[in-house]
Amino acid sequence: xxxxxxxxxxxxxxxxxxxxxxxxxxxxxxxxxxxxxxxxxxxxxxxxxxxxxxxxxxxxxxxxxxxxxxxxxxxxxxxxxxxxxxxxxxxxxxxxxxxxxxxxxxxxxxxxxxxxxxxxxxxxxxxxxxxxxxxxxxxxxxxxxxxxxxxxxxxxxxxxxxxxxxxxxxxxxxxxxxxxxxxxxxxxxxxxxxxxxxxxxxxxxxxxxxxxxxxxxxxxxxxxxxxxxxxxxxxxxxxxxxxxxxxxxxxxxxxxxxxxxxxxxxxxxxxxxxxxxxxxxxxxxxxxxxxxxxxxxxxxxxxxxxxxxxxxxxxxxxxxxxxxxxxxxxxxxxxxxxxxxxxxxxxxxxxxxxxxxxxxxxxxxxxxxxxxxxxxxxxxxxxxxxxxxxxxxxxxxxxxxxxxxxxxxxxxxxxxxxxxxxxxxxxxxxxxxxxxxxxxxxxxxxxxxxxxxxxxxxxxxxxxxxxxxxxxxxxxxxxxxxxxxxxxxxxxxxxxxxxxxxxxxx
Amino acid sequence: xxxxxxxxxxxxxxxxxxxxxxxxxxxxxxxxxxxxxxxxxxxxxxxxxxxxxxxxxxxxxxxxxxxxxxxxxxxxxxxxxxxxxxxxxxxxxxxxxxxxxxxxxxxxxxx
Amino acid sequence: xxxxxxxxxxxxxxxxxxxxxxxxxxxxxxxxxxxxxxxxxxxxxxxxxxxxxxxxxxxxxxxxxxxxxxxxxxxxxxxxxxxxxxxxxxxxxxxxxxxxxxxxxxxxxxxxxxxxxxxxxxxxxxxxxxxxxxxxxxxxxxxxxxxxxxxx
Numbered sequence: 001x002x003x004x005x006x007x008x009x010x011x012x013x014x015x016x017x018x019x020x021x022x023x024x025x026x027x028x029x030x031x032x033x034x035x036x037x038x039x040x041x042x043x044x045x046x047x048x049x050x051x052x053x054x055x056x057x058x059x060x061x062x063x064x065x066x067x068x069x070x071x072x073x074x075x076x077x078x079x080x081x082x083x084x085x086x087x088x089x090x091x092x093x094x095x096x097x098x099x100x101x102x103x104x105x106x107x108x109x110x111x112x113x114x115x116x117x118x119x120x121x122x123x124x125x126x127x128x129x130x131x132x133x134x135x136x137x138x139x140x141x142x143x144x145x146x147x148x149x150x151x152x153x154x155x156x157x158x159x160x161x162x163x164x165x166x167x168x169x170x171x172x173x174x175x176x177x178x179x180x181x182x183x184x185x186x187x188x189x190x191x192x193x194x195x196x197x198x199x200x201x202x203x204x205x206x207x208x209x210x211x212x213x214x215x216x217x218x219x220x221x222x223x224x225x226x227x228x229x230x231x232x233x234x235x236x237x238x239x240x241x242x243x244x245x246x247x248x249x250x251x252x253x254x255x256x257x258x259x260x261x262x263x264x265x266x267x268x269x270x271x272x273x274x275x276x277x278x279x280x281x282x283x284x285x286x287x288x289x290x291x292x293x294x295x296x297x298x299x300x301x302x303x304x305x306x307x308x309x310x311x312x313x314x315x316x317x318x319x320x321x322x323x324x325x326x327x328x329x330x331x332x333x334x335x336x337x338x339x340x341x342x343x344x345x346x347x348x349x350x351x352x353x354x355x356x357x358x359x360x361x362x363x364x365x366x367x368x369x370x371x372x373x374x375x376x377x378x379x380x381x382x383x384x385x386x387x388x389x390x391x392x393x394x395x396x397x398x399x400x401x402x403x404x405x406x407x408x409x410x411x412x413x414x415x416x417x418x419x420x421x422x423x424x425x426x427x428x429x430x431x432x433x434x435x436x437x438x439x440x441x442x443x444x445x446x447x448x449x450x451x452x453x454x455x456x457x458x459x460x461x462x463x464x465x466x467x468x469x470x471x472x473x474x475x476x477x478x479x480x481x482x483x484x485x486x487x488x489x490x491x492x493x494x495x496x497x498x499x500x501x502x503x504x505x506x
Numbered sequence: 507x508x509x510x511x512x513x514x515x516x517x518x519x520x521x522x523x524x525x526x527x528x529x530x531x532x533x534x535x536x537x538x539x540x541x542x543x544x545x546x547x548x549x550x551x552x553x554x555x556x557x558x559x560x561x562x563x564x565x566x567x568x569x570x571x572x573x574x575x576x577x578x579x580x581x582x583x584x585x586x587x588x589x590x591x592x593x594x595x596x597x598x599x600x601x602x603x604x605x606x607x608x609x610x611x612x613x614x615x616x617x
Numbered sequence: 618x619x620x621x622x623x624x625x626x627x628x629x630x631x632x633x634x635x636x637x638x639x640x641x642x643x644x645x646x647x648x649x650x651x652x653x654x655x656x657x658x659x660x661x662x663x664x665x666x667x668x669x670x671x672x673x674x675x676x677x678x679x680x681x682x683x684x685x686x687x688x689x690x691x692x693x694x695x696x697x698x699x700x701x702x703x704x705x706x707x708x709x710x711x712x713x714x715x716x717x718x719x720x721x722x723x724x725x726x727x728x729x730x731x732x733x734x735x736x737x738x739x740x741x742x743x744x745x746x747x748x749x750x751x752x753x754x755x756x757x758x759x760x761x762x763x764x765x766x767x768x769x
């Protein structure tokens with residue numbers, strides 16, 4: 001491929017937003033008329049998105065960073081979309097999990113009414129997430145953040161039972177306040193730099209234009225995006241919202257939404273736009289550590305499977321923020337690798353809990369036991385997922401946790417490294433509790449008649465456990481250089497983001 | 507000075523969300539918070555002795571206020587409308603299920 | 618005797634004024650949408666005004682007559698159709714080379730038929746916002762009636 005093909009192939013950047021948005025409205029128009037239409041159409045859409053995001057890796061290797069001007073207007077006058085290595089890393093993560101979850105929900109959502117409404121909202125949420133990842137403009141990020149958040153508020157309340165409505169109300173109020181903080185931060189930043197393009201703001205701030213207000217704006221963004229990412233002390237909505245949603249939505253929320261809307265936006269703004277200072281770095285590390293410890297301690301006493309997994313999500317996101325907050329190359333590499341791993345094994349665990357609920361009708365750990373004999377696929381994939389998240393070699397979780405601990409030791413934060421090791425042992429403890437109560441042990445009499453789940457659900461779970469097993473291969477130097485290290489370099493570059501973007505506009 | 511009034515309006519909205527016990531009053535507080543932020547954003551674009559940023563035929567271009575925040579706030583108002591519609595629908599269904607609007611009685615999820 | 622048990626809607630004065638003004642409100646909304654590139658307004662504001670004219674009809678005459686004019690399935694169809702139309706206009710811009718490129722013939726400024734794709738986008742947004750707002754209102758009204766019937 002030579003440079004003449006660049007305009008043709010860079011036209012695929014807007015497709016990441018246009019495909020899910022268009023499919024959502026087509027499903028809404030035609031899904032009522034034909035049965036099975038919504039299933040096939042949404043699966044086609046997510047499969048095409050996944051193949052496009054894998055293709056984007058090849059594009060970056062050929063052309064470097066691609067900047068796409070929407071409508072032909074040159075930034076900073078117009079809105080631009082940016083495809084660099086961090087973007088394609090996040091795109092692959094999000095679209096892979098979305099594809100596997102739509103396969104799973106072909107059978108799972110039969111129990112709820114009106115499947116076409118579910119697919120419409122799901123594709124809108126996916127469009128919002130893809131838009132946040134791909135955009136290069138600050139207000140565009142806010143609009144897509146809102147699209148993704150509002151669809152997730154509606155999806156949490158999908159099966160209208162008592163607890164789902166209560167959880168969705170709490171989540172909506174807290175999420176809207178967070179979005180108002182983000183909008184306030186954008187307004188302040190605009191008033192000092194008079195531009196909304198991320199690269200242009202980065203350039204103006206480096207020249208010292210808005211120096212009085214940068215700290216206040218970074219605190220506002222930390223509050224807003226921290227709530228979307230479920231950092232402590234902004235985590236209170238997560239243990240209510242994630243268990244109440246239907247199982248494929250819990251997998252999407254806990255697996256990718258808090259990462260695409262929360263951690264990615266936080267990393268992009270703190271590293272590339274505002275510039276990382278020692279104060280911000282220490283705040284992120286301290287908040288990450290408190291999240292790790294609090295999430296782990298609160299997960300020990302839970303009896304509901306999905307609530308336990310939700311607290312465990314808070315704990316693992318603490319690991320990711322600790323890694324990214326360190327600011328060193330090894331730390332950011334470890335944080336991003338743990339982000340990818342956690343997306344894979346947390347969605348696997350939530351899909352497992354969904355199939356337990358599908359087969360037995362309950363989520364309480366005290367009422368189930370010994371399920372592996374009747375449901376082997378669920379049992380063994382859950383075993384792989386739990387061992388991976390606890391950090392047992394040679395599964396993928398072990399490598400990422402080891403890298404985080406090594407990065408902490410290299411940066412001479414010995415206390416944080418020891419806390420990370422202790423929390424890892426704690427994680428092993430409560431996952432062993434889940435395995436013992438749910439899968440091994442005696443089969444209770446009331447559960448003698450259960451069967452294994454349908455084929456599509458089995459397929460997604462098997463695929464995700466294979467990725468868990470092979471995840472450690474991402475660290476082999478040849479593969480690592482093309483996937484993870486490039487993504488790390490984008491963040492480590494920091495304020496050079498502006499020069500990269502303005503140099504790539506053609 | 508006028509930015510301070512916007513932030514006071516914002517804090518009144520936050521006070522309303524935190525203290526009131528009725529679901530509908532919480533929704534009204536959320537609306538106040540969103541409109542306070544929109545008002546702040548529009549006022550950021552004010553220029554001293556500026557006119558409305560509309561260009562008609564045969565007109566000399568003079569001092570105009572900044573039109574970009576006005577376009578952005580239009581989008582933000584519609585987003586606020588969508589959130590309000592969704593949360594009112596959820597509140598009606600909560601009343602159907604629990605029989606009350608009082609948040610101290612809607613506490614099945616705990617722990 | 619309670620008049621409310623005999624016929625739906627409001628008093629005779631309200632009904633007469635509604636008959637006179639609903640058409641004017643609809644026309645005003647269409648004016649704001651089509652002149653969106655010349656004067657303030659555009660898709661959002663015009664769409665809200667058009668939805669308000671239908672809601673006005675529902676408030677004054679009761680839900681049966683308003684639903685005969687614009688049923689909820691038709692509102693749902695227009696909503697999705699408006700969004701698909703907007704996305705198609707944006708994707709067709711890639712003929713000119715970029716997403717959202719202004720490819721329609723641009724006339725002289727300050728005329729009604731000028732500024733490329735902007736009036737077409739305004740019409741698409743007006744369809745979506747107007748139909749969406751009306752559908753939300755109808756859904757809340759029908760939900761309320763269902764709960765009241767359930768409580769009895």
